Structure formats: C-alpha cells, structure tokens
Amino acid sequence: MPRTCLIVDFGGVLTTSFDDAVRGFEVREGLPEGAVEKTWYRDPAMVELTHDLERGRATQYAWNRRLGRALGIDGTDLLGRIFADTRLDESMTSVVAQVRAAGLRAGLLSNSMGLAPWNMYRGFDIHASFDAVLLSAQHGMRKPEPAMYELILKMLEVPGDACVFVDDNAENLPPAEALGMATVLHRSVEHSSTRLEQLLGVVVPGIPQKEN
Known part of the structure; x- marks a missing residue:
C-alpha cells in the first residue's frame, strides 16, 4: 500500500x-x-x-x-x-505542496544551526508548509539521534511504516529505517520525485509524464 x-x-x-x-x-x-x-x-x-x-x-x-x-x-x-549562494529549490518545495494537496501529511525534520544572524529558513514559511516542524535546536537534539525521528512521528500522529523520509545525508537514514520508514537519499529533484511517486502513489512535479 x-x-x-x-x-x-x-x-x-x-x-x-x-x-x-x-x-x-x-x-x-x-x-x-x-x-x-x-x-x-x-x-x-x-x-x-x-x-x-x-x-x-x-x-x-x-x-x-x-x-x-x-x-x-x-x-x-x-x-x-x-551559504550565501543557497536558494530554495522550488521544484522540491512544489513536491511537498503537491503531496499535501493530495491529502497526505508532511513534516520537516531539520538539524538547524540557530536562527541569528543567519536564518536558514528565512523566506520560506515552514510552519504553513508542513503539518509538523521539528528544528533540532528547539528540542536539544540532532539527527541522527533516534529521539528526533520518534518525536516527529508523534507530532505527525503517524506510525513509521506510513512515512517516507528524504535526506541528503546518508548517515541520517538508518534511524528512520529502524522505525519502519522508507528512505530516499536526495541527490536530485528527478530522482527524489520518481521515488516519492512510487512510494506515495502521488503524481508529483519534476517528472515528465508519459503521453497516452
């Protein structure tokens, strides 16, 4: 399923x-x-x-x-x-928006690095874009500590085997897998979008759709 x-x-x-x-x-x-x-x-x-x-x-x-x-x-x-050159990847933020539009839940699980003077999240309303937001510094822990993953599941009110977790650091994936989550190591929008479409059963932007 x-x-x-x-x-x-x-x-x-x-x-x-x-x-x-x-x-x-x-x-x-x-x-x-x-x-x-x-x-x-x-x-x-x-x-x-x-x-x-x-x-x-x-x-x-x-x-x-x-x-x-x-x-x-x-x-x-x-x-x-x-990190002055970093920008929001609008293709990936669109993936999250499309997942939520399809009626699925979405959570943010981020190792934050403080909010001042540099705020990594500035310009993107994370609380409006997700059903639950867990920033490490606000809870005194960091990935890959298992408690981070357990807490986001509690905040989302879902079991691990209902979830897909996407991270660009391979070290952060095993604790998610231990809780039953499917994991995706992010390397490109195309790869992650393809895997998410397979795992979530939702058509997401970033994948050219086949013509009938």
Whole structure:
C-alpha cells in the first residue's frame, strides 16, 4: 500500500546544494579548495561545536568566531556568508505542496544551526508548509539521534511504516529505517520525485509524464 506521510530535511533537500555554496564561498574568500571542509568537518573541536549549535547549546556567534579564527578570516556572519549562494529549490518545495494537496501529511525534520544572524529558513514559511516542524535546536537534539525521528512521528500522529523520509545525508537514514520508514537519499529533484511517486502513489512535479 502507498505510504501516507512525507518527512523531509531542509538544507540540501529543499534548498540548492550546500556543497556548491561552500565552493563558491572559498573562491570569494580566496581560500584553497577544501579549506572549509578540512577546518569544519575534520577538526574534532569544530565538529563538537557544530553539534552543540545544532542542539541549541551554542550560538552562531561563537561558532562564527571559532571557524573564522581557524580559517584566518573575518568571522562576522560567517555561516551566512558560507551559504550565501543557497536558494530554495522550488521544484522540491512544489513536491511537498503537491503531496499535501493530495491529502497526505508532511513534516520537516531539520538539524538547524540557530536562527541569528543567519536564518536558514528565512523566506520560506515552514510552519504553513508542513503539518509538523521539528528544528533540532528547539528540542536539544540532532539527527541522527533516534529521539528526533520518534518525536516527529508523534507530532505527525503517524506510525513509521506510513512515512517516507528524504535526506541528503546518508548517515541520517538508518534511524528512520529502524522505525519502519522508507528512505530516499536526495541527490536530485528527478530522482527524489520518481521515488516519492512510487512510494506515495502521488503524481508529483519534476517528472515528465508519459503521453497516452
């Protein structure tokens, strides 16, 4: 039977590529290619600080200062500058709208990184666009902690086996699968749209429809 609920990540799923934005930032700042990844994702102290930020235990201001010092650049609004090139992916937001228009439920499950000075969700009314919204920092936890997935199911009032979960990070999929969700690793609108049409039984935008 088709599933009846869609749960999606935000950054990198409903937006354009974060990786592309990072590369553009490095060019603008005159940094070597890969400098942000090396300093952010491979430094245990920065990884820990990022996790604290996602759980709401640290501020963007502290995060910006730390990474700015590590990169040797100005840390003012650093997250905002790193992701300045990201935009809403209107094709994917249309998928969510079409799913809800078909009478299915939709939830947002996002590892947030604070809301100031950079607000990842600015310009998109997440609360009007979803039946339930779970931002990690507002609940003191982060994906892939199982409690995140359990809570969004409770908020949506659906069992795991009724849901499809879409995320661009493969590490975030196993906890969803453990609760019975079908999962989609987002790589393109075309791929995700095709899989969602198969799993939800709803025709969604992004797929050229066959002519009779």
